[in-house]
Structures are given as C-alpha cells and as structure tokens.
Amino acid sequence: MSMPAPLPQEDLRPRPSFGAVLRSAAASVPPYLWIFIAILLGFIAMALFAPLLAPNDPTSQNLLGRMKAPGSVIRGVTYIFGSDELGRDVLSRIIYGARASMSVAVLSVCLSGAIGILAGLLAAYCRGWVESAVMRLVDMMLSIPALLFAVITVAVIGPGFINVILVLGLTRWTRYARVVYGQALGLMPQPYVRYARFVGTRPLAIMCRHLLPNVFGQVVVVATLEFGSMVLFEAGLSFLGLGVQPPTPSWGAMMNVGRHYLDTAWWIAGFPGLCLFLLVLSVNIIGDHLRDRLDPRLR
Amino acid sequence: MSRFILKRLWQAFIAALGALTILFFVQRLTGDPTLLLVPEGATAEDIATLRTSLGFDQPLYVQYLQYLKGLACFDLGMSYVQGVPVWDIMLSRLPYTLWLTAGAMLLSIGAGLPIGVLMALKRGTFLERILQGVVFTGQSMPTFFSGILMILLFAVHLQWLPSSGSDSLLALLMPSVALGLLTLATFARVARTAVLDELGKDYVRTARAKGVPLRRIIWRHLARNSAIPVITVAALEISHLLAGAVIVETLFAWPGLGQVAVQAIEARDFPIVQAVVLFGAAASVLCNLIADLLYGLVDPRIRHSGGAQS
Numbered sequence: 331m332s333m334p335a336p337l338p339q340e341d342l343r344p345r346p347s348f349g350a351v352l353r354s355a356a357a358s359v360p361p362y363l364w365i366f367i368a369i370l371l372g373f374i375a376m377a378l379f380a381p382l383l384a385p386n387d388p389t390s391q392n393l394l395g396r397m398k399a400p401g402s403v404i405r406g407v408t409y410i411f412g413s414d415e416l417g418r419d420v421l422s423r424i425i426y427g428a429r430a431s432m433s434v435a436v437l438s439v440c441l442s443g444a445i446g447i448l449a450g451l452l453a454a455y456c457r458g459w460v461e462s463a464v465m466r467l468v469d470m471m472l473s474i475p476a477l478l479f480a481v482i483t484v485a486v487i488g489p490g491f492i493n494v495i496l497v498l499g500l501t502r503w504t505r506y507a508r509v510v511y512g513q514a515l516g517l518m519p520q521p522y523v524r525y526a527r528f529v530g531t532r533p534l535a536i537m538c539r540h541l542l543p544n545v546f547g548q549v550v551v552v553a554t555l556e557f558g559s560m561v562l563f564e565a566g567l568s569f570l571g572l573g574v575q576p577p578t579p580s581w582g583a584m585m586n587v588g589r590h591y592l593d594t595a596w597w598i599a600g601f602p603g604l605c606l607f608l609l610v611l612s613v614n615i616i617g618d619h620l621r622d623r624l625d626p627r628l629r
Numbered sequence: 630m631s632r633f634i635l636k637r638l639w640q641a642f643i644a645a646l647g648a649l650t651i652l653f654f655v656q657r658l659t660g661d662p663t664l665l666l667v668p669e670g671a672t673a674e675d676i677a678t679l680r681t682s683l684g685f686d687q688p689l690y691v692q693y694l695q696y697l698k699g700l701a702c703f704d705l706g707m708s709y710v711q712g713v714p715v716w717d718i719m720l721s722r723l724p725y726t727l728w729l730t731a732g733a734m735l736l737s738i739g740a741g742l743p744i745g746v747l748m749a750l751k752r753g754t755f756l757e758r759i760l761q762g763v764v765f766t767g768q769s770m771p772t773f774f775s776g777i778l779m780i781l782l783f784a785v786h787l788q789w790l791p792s793s794g795s796d797s798l799l800a801l802l803m804p805s806v807a808l809g810l811l812t813l814a815t816f817a818r819v820a821r822t823a824v825l826d827e828l829g830k831d832y833v834r835t836a837r838a839k840g841v842p843l844r845r846i847i848w849r850h851l852a853r854n855s856a857i858p859v860i861t862v863a864a865l866e867i868s869h870l871l872a873g874a875v876i877v878e879t880l881f882a883w884p885g886l887g888q889v890a891v892q893a894i895e896a897r898d899f900p901i902v903q904a905v906v907l908f909g910a911a912a913s914v915l916c917n918l919i920a921d922l923l924y925g926l927v928d929p930r931i932r933h934s935g936g937a938q939s
Contacts, residue, residue, distance in 0.1 A: 466647065473913045478871065481894065482652065483655055486656050562771050569879075588777075600781075603771070603777055607770055610769040611766070
C-alpha cells in the first residue's frame with residue numbers, strides 16, 4: 331500500500347519586506363549598470379531641482395559676455411560651460427533644459443501608454459470589428475514615418491509644451507497597443523479569464539484586474555525604451571523649432587542655435603548634445619537590462 | 630502566391646489611404662488654411678476670393694473627395710507658395726533623398742550585419758563588450774548630435790569634407806553616416822539575436838562536429854536562416870530613415886524631400902506636405918511588401934504556406 335501524497339504545506343515563512351526585495355533586486359544589478367543609473371538619477375535631480383542647482387538665471391542675457399569659452403569669468407560670474415550667442419549661461423540652460431526634456435518625455439509616455447494599453451486591451455477583449463478597427467488604425471499610423479507625422483501635426487496645431495506632449499502621446503501609442511494586444515490575446519483562453527467572464531464579471535473589471543496586471547511587465551519595458559525615443563523626439567522637434575518655445579531652454583533648440591556657431595563656439599551645441607546622448611544612452615541601457623529581466627521570452 | 634501579393638497590395642493600399650485620410654483631416658480640422666496664406670492687411674474680400682479659388686469654401690467631405698479624385702489621376706495639386714505642380718517639386722527633390730537613404734542603408738547593412746554576427750560568434754568575450762558599446766552609442770546618438778560632431782571634426786577642424794551642399798559624392802558622406810548610425814545599431818542587434826538563435830540549433834552543431842569551417846557555416850547556413858528578421862527590420866528601418874532624413878537634410882542643407890517638407894511646413898504649403906507624407910507612406914508599405922515577398926524567396930516553408938508568418 332503506497333503512502334498518500336503529503337498535503338501541500340502552507341508557507342509559513344514571513345513575507346520578505348520591501349527593503350529585502352529592493353536589496354535582492356539591487357544585488358542582481360551588474361556593476362556597470364550603476365553608472366548609468368547614477369547618470370539617469372543625476373538628470374532627474376537636475377530636472378526636479380533646477381532652480382537650486384542652476385548657478386545663473388537661464389534666460390538672463392549679458393551682451394558683453396557673448397560666446398565666452400567654458401570656464402570664463404565675466405563680471406564675477408563664472409560660465410562653467412561657456413555662454414551662448416546672447417551671453418546666457420549654457421550650464422544653467424542645460425539644467426533647465428533637462429526639465430523640458432524629462433517632463434515632455436514622462437508625460438507623453440504616460441499619455442501614449444494609457445491610449446495604447448486601452449486600445450490593445452479593447453482589441454483583444456472585444457475581438458470582431460473593434461479588433462479590426464484598432465489594428466488597422468495601428469497599421470495606418472505605423473505606415474507614416476513617426477517623426478515626420480509628429481513634425482507635421484505640431485506644425486499644424488502649433489508648437490508649444492502641451493501640443494508636443496499631445497502629438498507625441500497621440501502618435502506613439504501604437505507600440506503599446508501591439509504589445510498589449512498580443513499579450514492579452516494569449517491570456518484570453520486562460521481559465522481565470524474564462525471563469526471571470528462565466529460568472530459575469532464586468533468587462534472593465536476583467537481588463538483591469540486580470541489582463542492588465544499580466545501584461546504590465548511588458549508595458550514597463552516598452553515604456554522605458556519609449557522614454558528614450560520621446561526624449562529624442564522632443565529634442566528633434568525643438569531642433570526644428572517646433573518644440574518647447576523660447577525663452578524656455580530646451581536641448582534641441584540650443585543645438586539648433588549652436589550649429590550656426592560651430593567654428594567659433596562649439597560648446598553652445600556640444601554640451602546639450604552630450605547631455606542628450608548620455609541621457610538616452612542611460613535610458614537605453616537600463617531599458618535593455620529591464621527587458622532581459624522582464625521579458626519572459628528572453629528568460 | 631499571386632493571391633498573397635494581391636492581398637498584401639490591398640492591405641498596403643488601405644494603410645496608405647488611411648494615413649493620408651488621418652493627415653488630411655488633422656490639417657483641415659485645425660483651422661482654415663486660407664488665413665495662413667493671405668498677407669497681412671488683406672481684406673475680407675481678398676480672403677474670401679482666395680478661399681474660393683483654393684476650394685476651401687466647400688464642405689470638408691467634398692474637399693476630401695476632390696483630393697482623392699486628384700490622387701486617383703496622379704494629380705498632387707499645385708504648390709500654394711511656389712505656384713508650380715507638386716509633382717515637379719517632388720521629382721526634382723526625390724533623387725537626393727534616395728541617394729541619402731541608399732548611402733545610409735549601405736553603411737548600416739554593410740557595417741551593422743558583420744558587427745552583429747561578430748557579437749554573436751564572440752559572445753561573452755571582451756570584443757563583444759566593445760562592440761556592444763559601439764552599438765549602444767549608435768543607438769543613443771541623436772542624428773543631429775552625430776552630425777554636429779562630424780561637422781566639427783571633418784569640416785571645421787580637418788577641413789576634409791564640405792559641411793553642407795550636394796555638389797559631390799563627398800558631400801553625401803557625412804549625412805549618410807549621421808543617418809545610418811541609428812539603423813546600424815538596429816541591424817547589429819537583430820543580426821546578433823538571429824545568429825545566436827541559429828547557432829544553438831542541431832544542424833549547426835552537426836556541421837561543426839563534421840569539421841565544416843566556421844566561415845562556410847556562416848555563409849552557407851547561418852546567413853540564409855538568419856535572414857528573415859534582418860529583412861523585416863530592413864523594411865521597417867526605411868521608414869525611420871525617411872523620418873531621420875527630415876533632420877539630417879536640415880542640418881546638412883541637403884536638398885531632399887526632408888528639407889522640402891520642413892520648408893513647406895514653415896510656409897503652410899499643405900499640398901507639398903501631403904505629397905511628402907504620401908511618398909513616405911508609399912515607400913514604407915512598398916518596402917514591407919517587398920520584405921514579404923523576399924521571405925518566400927529565403928524560406929521555402931513560407932513560400933509553400935502562401936504567406937509570411939510574423
């Protein structure tokens with residue numbers, strides 16, 4: 331007579347505290363990644379505490395101190411990164427420019443993420459004509475070169491902080507929609523979703539409580555990678571004069587002005603470009619690491 | 630196969646039509662373009678006359694139908710600002726963008742694929758780390774920053790290359806590299822993943838066990854079997870290149886479609902803007918269609934099942 335299988339034991343160990351989870355996550359971060367996390371945190375701090383960190387007023391002009399080289403001292407004011415064509419402090423403008431870049435990127439990622447998640451979940455849940463309509467719309471949006479579409483739309487509705495966020499949010503939701511749709515479609519035949527439908531749970535509740543938590547890891551990966559793209563888009567639009575409008579500092583606009591003075595004052599375009607590169611590089615490397623950890627296909 | 634091509638052509642047509650429809654209504658719903666075209670101090674009568682002559686007094690759906698009717702006859706309209714047919718402007722600028730895109734594609738495929746293959750073959754080595762650094766740099770470098778760095782080095786300091794213009798092949802070099810850097814990174818990453826996927830398969834292990842040289846395994850087996858994701862990415866990247874051309878052409882004063890689009894946007898010359906988007910969308914869907922057809926050539930399983938599996 332064989333022994334009956336033992337009953338599963340309830341795990342009585344205490345649940346790990348938030349600090350312990352954080353420590354174990356930190357332990358799995360490779361050492362080189364800390365450099366890029368530090369760079370990203372540095373830019374976030376720059377954006378949050380710009381008024382405290384900026385040595386000078388980013389918009390105050392000093393016509394006697396025009397295009398001074400990095401390290402110059404004019405009337406007791408040190409221009410660590412030099413001054414621009416109107417005698418404004420490049421370092422202070424870069425610090426305030428981080429604010430424009432980060433806020434446009436964060437808000438447009440939130441907006442496009444929200445639209446994309448909703449569209450993807452609706453398409454996967456409702457199927458039929460809703461699915462066809464959403465996915466055809468995604469195909470159409472994807473057939474227009476994204477930056478060109480953003481440039482044209484901003485040009486038509488007018489440049490500015492809010493408009494740039496709206497345009498980026500409304501044009502870049504397709505990637506989220508595709509990922510969420512693909513993932514949610516695979517979840518629909520799962521027993522817990524079928525049971526929820528069977529007992530009459532409302533569609534919105536099924537989408538929010540059962541589908542969304544299971545696709546969220548993927549959404550975070552897409553959002554991280556999209557954040558870098560959004561920073562580049564904002565800079566690209568500002569470079570073309572369609573982004574955040576002067577006198578508010580923006581890295582793209584600074585580079586656009588600086589390119590006319592490359593032979594005499596390389597720092598006007600050089601330093602904002604370097605910051606832009608470092609920010610996008612950090613976000614891409616962190617996003618890549620997150621994808622490796624969160625994407626089930628890559629495990 | 631022909632049924633598959635027809636189906637893909639129909640889907641491509643619908644996608645391009647949809648893209649144009651979105652653009653048409655975005656442009657029209659944000660206000661009357663007439664007000665942007667009249668000079669300062671124009672009377673209400675002048676505005677009304679211009680509105681009637683441009684057809685903006687018609688209901689929106691009539692304007693849309695007229696626009697579609699024109700497109701069906703390959704009529705892209707007249708430029709509001711320059712007063713010449715949009716076709717003439719597009720045809721005069723298109724070759725420059727084609728040259729630029731071809732140069733960028735050549736660089737990104739020519740350098741990106743070998744880098745990706747090398748990264749896969751040398752996985753876990755110091756060389757892979759270095760190449761990964763190159764790829765991340767390319768991926769994170771905004772085209773206008775790499776362009777500015779190149780202008781500083783090669784045009785301002787060394788004076789080897791012209792900083793702008795389109796007179797010679799030398800002038801094409803910097804814009805192509807600036808535009809191609811981003812796609813180079815994408816190709817390298819895709820090639821690395823595709824080759825890594827294939828390297829672990831039985832046929833490669835068997836070939837290695839039989840003593841087939843690595844070079845032969847790469848060219849005879851891996852190249853073809855890793856081609857599908859590379860083809861997919863090549864088709865998608867065309868769209869990125871066209872978008873990137875807008876900035877690169879502005880930076881290097883390269884007289885292609887990107888530059889004409891930016892100028893037309895500044896002047897509110899909508900027929901040109903619409904034509905540029907039409908060309909962009911058409912190029913994008915055409916490249917995806919060619920990619921679908923190439924899948925069949927590369928992989929007989931797809932040819933026999935009658936379509937590409939994404």
